[in-house]
Amino acid sequence: MKAYISENKDRFFEELFSLLRIPSISAKAENKPDMYACAQRLCDLLMEAGADEASLYETAGNPVVFGSRILDPSFKTVLVYGHYDVQPAEPLEKWNTDPFEPVIHDDAIWGRGANDDKGQLFMHIKAFEYMLRSGKLHHNVKFLFEGEEETGSPSLPEWISRNREMLKADICLVSDTTMISESVPSINCGMRGLSYLEVKVTGPNKDLHSGHYGGAVANPITVLCEMIASLTDSDGRITVPGFYDKVVELSAEDRALLAKAPFDLEEYKKFLDIGDVRGEKGYTTLERTGIRPCLDVCGIWGGYTGEGAKTVLPSEAHAKISMRLVPDQSSSEITRLFAEHFRNIAPRYVKVEVKECEGGDGFLIPIGSDAYKAASQAIKDVYGIEPVPSRGGGSIAVLAEVQKILGIDPLLMGFGLERDTIHSPNESYLLKQFFGGMESIARFYELF
Amino acid sequence: MKAYISENKDRFFEELFSLLRIPSISAKAENKPDMYACAQRLCDLLMEAGADEASLYETAGNPVVFGSRILDPSFKTVLVYGHYDVQPAEPLEKWNTDPFEPVIHDDAIWGRGANDDKGQLFMHIKAFEYMLRSGKLHHNVKFLFEGEEETGSPSLPEWISRNREMLKADICLVSDTTMISESVPSINCGMRGLSYLEVKVTGPNKDLHSGHYGGAVANPITVLCEMIASLTDSDGRITVPGFYDKVVELSAEDRALLAKAPFDLEEYKKFLDIGDVRGEKGYTTLERTGIRPCLDVCGIWGGYTGEGAKTVLPSEAHAKISMRLVPDQSSSEITRLFAEHFRNIAPRYVKVEVKECEGGDGFLIPIGSDAYKAASQAIKDVYGIEPVPSRGGGSIAVLAEVQKILGIDPLLMGFGLERDTIHSPNESYLLKQFFGGMESIARFYELF
Numbered sequence: 071m072k073a074y075i076s077e078n079k080d081r082f083f084e085e086l087f088s089l090l091r092i093p094s095i096s097a098k099a100e101n102k103p104d105m106y107a108c109a110q111r112l113c114d115l116l117m118e119a120g121a122d123e124a125s126l127y128e129t130a131g132n133p134v135v136f137g138s139r140i141l142d143p144s145f146k147t148v149l150v151y152g153h154y155d156v157q158p159a160e161p162l163e164k165w166n167t168d169p170f171e172p173v174i175h176d177d178a179i180w181g182r183g184a185n186d187d188k189g190q191l192f193m194h195i196k197a198f199e200y201m202l203r204s205g206k207l208h209h210n211v212k213f214l215f216e217g218e219e220e221t222g223s224p225s226l227p228e229w230i231s232r233n234r235e236m237l238k239a240d241i242c243l244v245s246d247t248t249m250i251s252e253s254v255p256s257i258n259c260g261m262r263g264l265s266y267l268e269v270k271v272t273g274p275n276k277d278l279h280s281g282h283y284g285g286a287v288a289n290p291i292t293v294l295c296e297m298i299a300s301l302t303d304s305d306g307r308i309t310v311p312g313f314y315d316k317v318v319e320l321s322a323e324d325r326a327l328l329a330k331a332p333f334d335l336e337e338y339k340k341f342l343d344i345g346d347v348r349g350e351k352g353y354t355t356l357e358r359t360g361i362r363p364c365l366d367v368c369g370i371w372g373g374y375t376g377e378g379a380k381t382v383l384p385s386e387a388h389a390k391i392s393m394r395l396v397p398d399q400s401s402s403e404i405t406r407l408f409a410e411h412f413r414n415i416a417p418r419y420v421k422v423e424v425k426e427c428e429g430g431d432g433f434l435i436p437i438g439s440d441a442y443k444a445a446s447q448a449i450k451d452v453y454g455i456e457p458v459p460s461r462g463g464g465s466i467a468v469l470a471e472v473q474k475i476l477g478i479d480p481l482l483m484g485f486g487l488e489r490d491t492i493h494s495p496n497e498s499y500l501l502k503q504f505f506g507g508m509e510s511i512a513r514f515y516e517l518f
Numbered sequence: 519m520k521a522y523i524s525e526n527k528d529r530f531f532e533e534l535f536s537l538l539r540i541p542s543i544s545a546k547a548e549n550k551p552d553m554y555a556c557a558q559r560l561c562d563l564l565m566e567a568g569a570d571e572a573s574l575y576e577t578a579g580n581p582v583v584f585g586s587r588i589l590d591p592s593f594k595t596v597l598v599y600g601h602y603d604v605q606p607a608e609p610l611e612k613w614n615t616d617p618f619e620p621v622i623h624d625d626a627i628w629g630r631g632a633n634d635d636k637g638q639l640f641m642h643i644k645a646f647e648y649m650l651r652s653g654k655l656h657h658n659v660k661f662l663f664e665g666e667e668e669t670g671s672p673s674l675p676e677w678i679s680r681n682r683e684m685l686k687a688d689i690c691l692v693s694d695t696t697m698i699s700e701s702v703p704s705i706n707c708g709m710r711g712l713s714y715l716e717v718k719v720t721g722p723n724k725d726l727h728s729g730h731y732g733g734a735v736a737n738p739i740t741v742l743c744e745m746i747a748s749l750t751d752s753d754g755r756i757t758v759p760g761f762y763d764k765v766v767e768l769s770a771e772d773r774a775l776l777a778k779a780p781f782d783l784e785e786y787k788k789f790l791d792i793g794d795v796r797g798e799k800g801y802t803t804l805e806r807t808g809i810r811p812c813l814d815v816c817g818i819w820g821g822y823t824g825e826g827a828k829t830v831l832p833s834e835a836h837a838k839i840s841m842r843l844v845p846d847q848s849s850s851e852i853t854r855l856f857a858e859h860f861r862n863i864a865p866r867y868v869k870v871e872v873k874e875c876e877g878g879d880g881f882l883i884p885i886g887s888d889a890y891k892a893a894s895q896a897i898k899d900v901y902g903i904e905p906v907p908s909r910g911g912g913s914i915a916v917l918a919e920v921q922k923i924l925g926i927d928p929l930l931m932g933f934g935l936e937r938d939t940i941h942s943p944n945e946s947y948l949l950k951q952f953f954g955g956m957e958s959i960a961r962f963y964e965l966f
Contacts, residue, residue: 097825097826097828098826099825157829158822158824158828160822160824164725221827222827262729264829266827266829273792275790275791275792276790276939276942277939277943278790278939279912279941279942280814281807281911281912281913282910282912283790283911284807284812284813284814284840284842285797285798285806285807285811286803286806286807287790288792288794288796289814289815291815291818291837292814292815294743295742295743295744295746295747295815295818296743296746299747302740342722342723342724342726342731342735343722345869348865348867349733358733359730359733359734366740367739367743368821368831369822369823369830369832370743370820370821371820371823372818373816373817373818373838374838375817375836376546377546378544378545378669379668379816379875379876380545380606380668380816380838380941381605381668381712381816381840381941382817382942383814383816384816384817389739390821390822390823390827392732392829394732417796418793419793421793427827428827463729463733465829488730491727492727493725493726493727493728493828493829493830494724494725494727495724495725
């Protein structure tokens with residue numbers, strides 16, 4: 071595949087950039103037309119790469135792209151999953167280049183979606199194209215690209231249920247995760263689930279003059295801060311009743327295995343420029359993000375946030391709160407427990423509203439399977455190092471559903487790196503990983 | 519004056535509206551040209567009303583308007599203070615009409631500044647015009663209108679110091695406060711001081727993926743919430759060390775006098791639609807806003823605040839924090855104590871910045887003076903009820919400076935009402951108070 075890449079590199083960039091230029095932000099209603107444009111562009115790219123068919127399928131939300139090449143019914147079938155929607159680009163002022171005008175510099179592609187997940191799903195289209203054109207493909211390949219991953223895949227499970235037959239496969243291959251580092255390749259063997267909610271605290275029915283009322287009327291921002299502060303105790307444990315009931319403690323043996331992954335705490339703190347890490351007592355940093363649940367405030371707002379000093383006691387305060395869950399926790403149950411708890415702790419001088427935003431369960435992947443072994447060998451062949459199994463802290467909501475509905479395991483061959491800062495300004499994707507990923511995927515087809 | 523009002527009502531509205539239409543928002547740099555336009559319009563109105571002179575005076579910030587009519591050096595001199603700047607109109611979506619296109623309906627004037635303070639200062643121009651044209655004026659009158667009251671009057675004290683001679687007067691007459699209610703006229707005999715700061719909490723040096731880092735890296739929003747929550751204890755007392763050191767406890771006698779002001783807690787809660795009030799233990803609602811200091815979060819922001827669910831562990835969180843102070847507290851000292859404390863309580867996994875925004879001391883006004891007695895009688899003559907002395911919770915930063923630099927007391931004849939919702943959307947000014955105020959001021963000139 072190496073030679074094919076160097077012959078076709080410029081075309082690859084052109085094709086990928088045509089996807090990256092489309093601001094397919096699933097969180098924003100105004101970008102609805104972009105979702106269709108991006109899905110259509112993907113269909114075209116699949117057909118050009120050699121698919122028999124590729125079409126848009128309507129859902130309750132954004133369209134699903136499905137394409138396939140069936141070479142021989144007796145061949146093993148690989149279902150490739152990816153998502154063409156991206157995170158919002160805000161805060162825009164922190165980008166060094168236009169998030170939707172991709173550029174290449176410093177050996178990387180820069181732009182929103184360069185890695186997550188347009189860059190990574192694109193590797194699969196090109197590995198497929200190469201295998202097919204070089205006559206080496208001995209698999210049936212199906213492509214499933216959704217446009218709602220960043221908002222929790224609300225429509226996809228239902229669509230998968232309705233199209234079970236069409237999606238039949240032996241394995242669900244996904245590149246939407248990271249490796250531990252450039253020199254430490256890894257394969258993700260588990261991801262966290264997610265519960266995401268928006269809360270609103272209302273104090274007085276209108277914004278008030280903070281001089282006339284300050285001291286006598288509860289300030290909803292202060293109350294929201296107190297409520298948020300109370301959600302974690304001094305040991306860094308989440309105080310929502312029942313939150314840990316389903317969390318299974320890993321055995322000492324499993325923890326020892328995970329501890330083998332190389333990790334340098336000083337490097338980590340330096341990379342983030344933080345004085346110290348902070349998390350649940352009794353766990354290491356890798357455990358805190360890999361095998362333990364957590365709670366984060368993703369956004370907060372209320373009152374006057376403009377220039378200068380407005381003396382106001384505001385009527386409302388809002389926050390977006392996400393919880394990352396371990397595989398044994400149920401997202402819908404945790405969402406319910408959180409909402410109940412948040413309403414219960416509201417003091418009598420405010421009103422509280424809780425809105426469910428998105429969610430999905432975590433999952434685990436067996437590392438003894440043929441598919442895992444083939445992926446491990448493929449990466450070893452390309453990188454020269456055997457990849458270590460790791461546990462990712464992120465969530466791909468729909469993969470637990472794929473496991474349940476289609477009865478097949480996901481296989482997470484992700485080639486992102488920490489330095490890519492996905493979800494943040496200046497998202498990038500190292501060319502070495504972009505091409506190394508394509509080679510590894512092509513090699514996987516040879517070995518599986 | 520009643521007859522003069524009814525003959526000239528339409529002209530009064532036209533003139534006032536020409537001021538209200540100018541968005542003279544001192545908090546926003548973009549409105550700088552509006553500050554000059556509004557100041558110039560005030561000069562014109564003063565000259566038309568009969569001033570000998572009226573001019574713009576440059577300061578380090580927005581221009582000061584000064585005008586005067588000197589009838590006889592042996593007459594008593596009244597210095598009228600007011601401010602032509604207004605609060606920002608945000609949140610704009612909550613206004614029923616354009617904040618800068620004033621309208622009259624339901625017996626009130628509606629628009630930003632209708633009351634605070636364009637509507638109230640305008641009463642003084644018209645009362646002066648009436649007294650002068652009817653040959654009844656036996657005072658020298660000086661007008662001092664500033665354009666930075668809503669941002670803490672940063673330039674005015676220095677300007678007053680430089681123009682001591684020109685500003686010489688016997689009393690500083692101000693209408694920039696409220697009465698207890700339409701049926702309970704009151705005169706403000708004290709105001710709170712103000713310390714206003716902006717704080718910033720920085721965690722990691724960039725926004726992070728909340729799945730990859732959540733649980734291991736301190737979230738600056740959570741930390742800010744914890745810090746804000748810790749600023750008040752369970753008795754509603756502010757925890758900044760030294761905060762209460764200079765606060766003088768009122769005598770039981772003084773508290774009994776203040777308790778005479780009519781106040782209906784159930785009405786108050788109903789007006790604000792709150793389940794309960796909240797404040798410092800051991801004090802009534804009127805005491806909490808009148809004679810006790812307090813702390814409010816006027817604004818908070820951080821992370822993703824747009825539509826939908828972005829899973830981010832943000833780099834920064836911000837808040838605007840105001841403290842209302844009693845007259846014995848020094849604003850500069852409290853600002854320093856707060857900044858020190860906020861930096862001291864920052865945990866090691868974040869960085870904290872504190873920026874001073876504005877401040878001013880509180881003050882008290884003696885109720886036995888000739889000026890107070892004249893004002894009290896004037897209001898009684900117009901309203902038919904003797905006004906009660908009250909303590910306002912708001913702040914007019916510069917009046918403590920007027921007291922110190924010019925050696926004269928302010929006299930607060932304010933005609934606003936709680937229902938006017940100044941600083942909030944849908945600011946209004948009841949016509950009954952607008953005209954009642956003019957009459958009371960004219961009567962004050964007859965009695966003082």
